Amino acid sequence: MTLTTSRPTVAILGAGGVGGLLAALLSRSGHRVVCLAREATADALRGGIEVRSRRFGDFRAVVEADTELREPVDACLITVKHTTLDAALTRVPPAALGDALVVPFLNGVEHPATLRARYGADRVAAAAIRVESTRLPSAGTGPVVIEHGSPFAEIDLAAGTADRAGLEALAKALSEAGATARVVPDETRALWEKMSFLAPFALLTTRYGLPLGEVRTRHREELEGLVAETAAVSRACGCPVDPAAALARYDAFPPETKSSMQRDAEAGRPLELDAIGGALLRAADRHGVPAPVAARLVREIAAAGQ
Numbered sequence: 001m002t003l004t005t006s007r008p009t010v011a012i013l014g015a016g017g018v019g020g021l022l023a024a025l026l027s028r029s030g031h032r033v034v035c036l037a038r039e040a041t042a043d044a045l046r047g048g049i050e051v052r053s054r055r056f057g058d059f060r061a062v063v064e065a066d067t068e069l070r071e072p073v074d075a076c077l078i079t080v081k082h083t084t085l086d087a088a089l090t091r092v093p094p095a096a097l098g099d100a101l102v103v104p105f106l107n108g109v110e111h112p113a114t115l116r117a118r119y120g121a122d123r124v125a126a127a128a129i130r131v132e133s134t135r136l137p138s139a140g141t142g143p144v145v146i147e148h149g150s151p152f153a154e155i156d157l158a159a160g161t162a163d164r165a166g167l168e169a170l171a172k173a174l175s176e177a178g179a180t181a182r183v184v185p186d187e188t189r190a191l192w193e194k195m196s197f198l199a200p201f202a203l204l205t206t207r208y209g210l211p212l213g214e215v216r217t218r219h220r221e222e223l224e225g226l227v228a229e230t231a232a233v234s235r236a237c238g239c240p241v242d243p244a245a246a247l248a249r250y251d252a253f254p255p256e257t258k259s260s261m262q263r264d265a266e267a268g269r270p271l272e273l274d275a276i277g278g279a280l281l282r283a284a285d286r287h288g289v290p291a292p293v294a295a296r297l298v299r300e301i302a303a304a305g306q
């Protein structure tokens with residue numbers, strides 16, 4: 001099967017903040033959506049997904065749910081956290097995928113290699129998403145409730161060796177469902193542009209337990225230092241970014257904005273510290289770029305979690 005049908009069938013591994021929102025939007029616009037989840041979450045998903053969103057309105061969507069992929073689909077979106085990626089991928093056996101595209105939406109820059117090793121280079125196309133969406137805690141029964149707090153839902157699908165027509169069809173499906181989705185030519189750029197914005201924001205909001213508005217005023221010097229370091233690493237990796245533009249973006253965000261790493265810390269969940277801060281430091285090391293502020297923050301956040 002190739003992803004050129006007008007209504008692609010989409011599997012979604014991990015119906016949390018990102019996956020739950022995309023599942024509900026695609027289902028609302030007429031796609032068959034199969035959410036792959038742990039048994040208890042699959043049960044809750046059979047009660048539907050309720051979305052509360054300033055941008056998309058409040059609505060309820062019907063999705064299918066299973067604990068494992070059992071039939072070929074057109075695309076399989078991977079929307080689990082890095083900390084659970086290996087365990088979750090056992091629900092998507094390579095043989096069950098058919099010709100499906102595998103599209104990870106995780107933050108970080110290293111996971112595409114894990115996915116390519118498992119599914120093959122031609123199957124995997126990395127994505128970056130800017131959304132700020134959260135799954136609300138539930139008592140275990142459905143529906144699953146997703147709160148989308150930002151006015152944006154922007155998706156870059158990076159063309160590489162994966163089927164370009166399939167990726168264009170997925171971008172069209174996501175755009176018709178309401179997101180702002182496009183295919184971009186360069187995976188390194190797509191992932192590092194996101195990383196350059198995310199890493200300073202996630203590390204500082206998590207370290208100090210403060211929303212962005214307070215970080216950008218009370219910890220301005222550290223923010224500027226970290227943005228400069230991250231931009232230097234990104235440039236060395238092949239993605240030039242402008243530190244002044246990154247700072248201007250932080251300043252434009254609503255002051256109450258929190259990062260998903262910070263929300264995880266508040267809830268006592270495992271952090272994607274290695275996938276974000278760790279990956280940043282490994283890249284800095286590979287390219288001989290000094291990153292003392294990032295190194296200290298990663299150390300302090302790790303120590304606080306122990």
Ligand SMILES: NC(=O)C1=CN([C@@H]2O[C@H](COP(=O)(O)OP(=O)(O)OC[C@H]3O[C@@H](n4cnc5c(N)ncnc54)[C@H](OP(=O)(O)O)[C@@H]3O)[C@@H](O)[C@H]2O)C=CC1
Pocket residue numbers: 013014015016017018019036037038041079080081082084087088089091105106107129130131132133134135260272
């Ligand atoms: N939230 C956001 O606004 C943004 C997040 N991102 C990135 O997207 C990725 C996903 O984040 P987010 O949606 O917030 O994460 P969530 O924690 O909200 O959701 C993760 C989902 O993965 C599921 N999961 C965990 N382990 C397994 C498993 N073994 N098998 C099946 N499902 C599993 C969880 O299911 P269960 O409920 O059963 O635990 C949960 O539904 C992360 O890399 C994040 O950094 C990127 C941009 C924005």
Ligand SMILES: CC(C)(CO)C(=O)C(=O)O
Pocket residue numbers: 107129130131132133198201258259260261
């Ligand atoms: C910055 C944000 C909210 C953008 O989507 C994000 O990716 C995160 O907090 O993990």
